[in-house]
Amino acid sequence: MSVIDVTDLRKSYGGRAAVDGVSFTVEEGEIFGILGPNGAGKTTTVECVEGLRVPDAGRVRVTGLDPVADHREVTRVLGAQLQRSELQPGLTVREALELYASFYPHPADWRPLAERLGLAPKLTTRFATLSGGQRQRLFIALALIGDPRIVVLDELTTGLDPRARRDTWELIEDIRAGGVTVLLVTHFMEEAQRLCDRVAVIDQGRVAALDTPAGLIRRSAGATVISFTPSAPLDDHDLTALPELASVRHKDGRVTLSGTDATVDAVLTLLARSRVTAHHLRVTDATLDDAFLDLTEATA
């Protein structure tokens, strides 16, 4: 069952199209990622889902409701963490949790929530003196305090250290395990690859691709990367003649090829035939990073 339906969404600012015909569907219980370069229209898209912006054209539905016309009903099923927002500087963590809990008809209990997010020791700390990571965790707590069916998390781990980022990822997996659908906006490929069931890559206001992270990687031209330092120089003609080759690079005596499994087989045969030893041979699968660059480089 789908909980978010976006069909041909369009939104312009001052004549420039920020979102130019975006469509996607988020299924109940999945972690759906929206990936894209800065200024691609990711935030505008989710702001239309949250009902913070009125689309110029297209249709947005959240559990069948219109986020603009049925705004209050939507806020009860959808919790949001915004990319940039603050709270009153003098408000303590506990007061913020209690205040926001009071806004909802059936709020979650804020105590276990604070505990799970590591905010328990900070309950009497004022917002102004919280660190970036603590603020971020407080906003996650506020997104969850209404016991929503869907949470929208926009650039959740930006500004967090690697440790805090990993903790946050575990938390998101916990949230989903609790039955909440997650719409995640990110520009970290590692984050999308680790967490998302499906990813929409948005570029210049359009959906450039929509697939599972593994599917996106398979689709990209150079899904496998082979690199080595040859004991003797190889003939460039032999290299470029390799089957299903996507790219060749030489740097400081090291050769890096991208292609498929067939390319790997052929390069090993070539090396044996030429009696060349491949030092420090590495064969790796391409990451979502590579797939992303592939998808967006035509326009970059």
Added chain:
Amino acid sequence: MSTDVLDTAVLRTEIRLFRREPGGIFWILLFPTLLLVILGSIPAFREPEPSLGGLRPVDAYVPVAVLLGLIVGGLQAMPVTLTGYRETGILRRMSTTPVRPAALLTAQMLVSGGAALLSAPVTLAAGRLAFDVTLPRQPFGYLLALLLALLGSLALGAVLSALSRTTKTATAVGSAALFPAMFCAGVWLPVEAMPDVLAGIVGWTPFGAAAQALNEAAAGDWPGGLHLGVLAAWTLLLTAAAARWFRWE
């Protein structure tokens, strides 16, 4: 309780936050009384003055100090807070909850307005106890003029907040508006002591009209229809302007 524009939990929170800010409490609640006490301690301020129609300057300064509390609350404290709430995304964050961000504006106005209103009895009591200033002889007229002046001050503050994109601008614009407002209210020269032409011009401004209405009620008359009318017209005009120009983000 929660409606579109009023939420009691938000209001309670804003009251609590206001009480944590010593600056707001001092400037709105204590500063006007302090000014009255300082001026009243000057012996010359306790001598009857012919230019004030036989009143002592300290008598004339009680309504001025009462207005000062309203001006500081409406023009200095509130616009900066409201603009900050918009600038830092607090209003936006609230838009994603079932409570409308308008509830935060209402709460802020009630807190600033409530504090400003509270400073009036403090000032009146200080005047009565320290300098034997008679309490307003027409209390209902005084209260009416006070409430209208409060609404006008809050509406002007809301306009300033609507026109300021950043808290820096709001602070600057608020201070810039503060001095003419204080002048019209009679902080430097009570309206009764102003030359007739000047008093006539000042009477068309919100705080000048408020000062004259308060003086009339203090002396025991019902405030003049012209002064109350000028004040009410300003309040309506400014409220409409604030509603027209206020941006939620």
